[in-house]
Structures are given as structure tokens and as C-alpha cells.
Amino acid sequence: MINISTLFQRFESRDYSPLSLYGATKESFLKVLDFYAESELLKVADITIGDTYGPNDVRRKLIDLLVSHVGSTDNLSLGSGRQNMSLMHVTDTARGIFQVIQDHQSIVSKEVWRVQIPPTENISVRKLVAKIEQLSGKPMCCTFDALRDRKREIYAPIEGLKKLPNYDPLIDLETGLKSLLGH
Secondary structure, three states: OEEEHHHEEEHHHOOEEEOOOHHHHHHHHHHHHHHHHHHOOOOOEEEEEOEEOOOOOOOOOOHHHHHHOOOOOOEEOOOOOOEEEEEEEEEHHHHHHHHHHOOOOOOOOOOOOEEEEEOOEEHHHHHHHHHHHHHOOOOEEEOOOOOHOOOOOOOOOOOOOEEOOOOOOOOOHHHHHHHHHHO
16 A cells, blocks of 8 residues: 655655644554554555645645736735745656555565655745746746644654665656746
8 A cells, every 4th residue: 555645744854744644644544554564464655755746736736826916916925935845746746656656676575665756856835936937038027925834834844764776766846847837
């Protein structure tokens, strides 16, 4: 069985410290999978992923909001902009998951095999806005306000996770953004 975890389970790179109820429920299910793995009822791989993006994403994530705002004169109110995004193209994410499926013999018995598909790039929201402006050649009207930040935000890349062996992302952030911008 393959489970997908999120960086939202690891506030300040701690083994477990959820940023939200979403992160807490993901970790709760992982604890259930621990039981099945330890009882040798299932072989379980847990793959942690970062902030995925790509074409035709209907989730209205920040990166899509920013791309759709390019050239707009409407003001977009954001938090401080210091938040870290661990960006990875959905194609690279799917490739990493497929690699785990192909290498399922690597999944050990009696424990959950935990790995991370590493992000293509860790970037702050402010730098992401600047990169999108630079690639599009158009300004965005954004206001940064630290008062909008939540109590638990990710301001630095999450560390301490075991990387998926023999895996490297293929789509760099610039290429991925250009495709979203229609270049």
C-alpha cells in the first residue's frame, strides 16, 4: 500500500507537529498503517510530498492564483511572503510514485517505509511572485501583510526526511512556470 503524506505534518522539521487539522488527520491515518505494517498484514510505503503544481489543477492553490493574477490591476492580498514553498511539478510527483510502485520490493515488512520525493525548489512566496513577474514580463499587484500569517507557517524548508533513492526531479521551476504561463 502507498500512503501520501504532507510536509504539513512536520512543523519546524519536527517528526510530528501538524500545521493544521489536515496534517493531523494525515498523521493519524499513518499511525493506523503502522499497525498493519508491524502486524505484517500490509507492506506500506509512505511518501511525503511538498507543494505540487501543474496544468489543469482545480484545487485553486497559491501558484494557480498567482499565475491567473499576472497582469491584473486588482490587488492580491497575501501574507508576509516569507512562507517557504517546496514546489514540485505534478509530473515529477507522479514519476516518483511510479518509481516506488516499480521498486515495491524495497518496501520492508514490519515497518512503514518512509521516503520523501524531494521538491524541485524551495522558494519563498515573495521570490515566487518575483519569478512569475520576471518570466511573464508583467507585473502583479500584490500586497504583503505579515498580520495575515497563521500562527503555524512553514518559513524554512523541512529537513530530516529520507529522500527517495535514485530519484531526481526533471522539470525545474522555471520550465514548469513557463508552461503554466503559456510560454
